[in-house]
Amino acid sequence: MSQPRTETAWLLVRKSSTLSDQDIIDATGVHPVTLTKMRQERSRMVAGGIESRESWALDNPGFVITHSEVIEEPAE
Structure with missing residues (x-):
């Protein structure tokens, strides 16, 4: 998750x-x-007509959100 200062x-x-x-700094x-990186990504988005999703965590192509999934084993 992005930090508030980054957002x-x-x-x-x-x-x-x-x-x-x-x-800004x-x-x-x-x-x-x-x-x-933010300035570069914003320029890329503007040039490509890409709308922001209002979050650096979502707009940053280098930001990876991972999660763990609990898988239950079937009972024997």
Whole structure:
């Protein structure tokens, strides 16, 4: 799951074209490398006409959500 600061940074990248990278880093504490990835992904999405799903965890192609599944063995 994404951290709140990452989700906030993604919101700012998507919604505010006037904020600089340093403004977003200062406001959220997100790492500069993460912010660069966000800017690149946003550019890719805009160029491809792809709508955001409103979450970095869902929009980030490198983010993998895994889960474990409990499988019951059949009784013998």
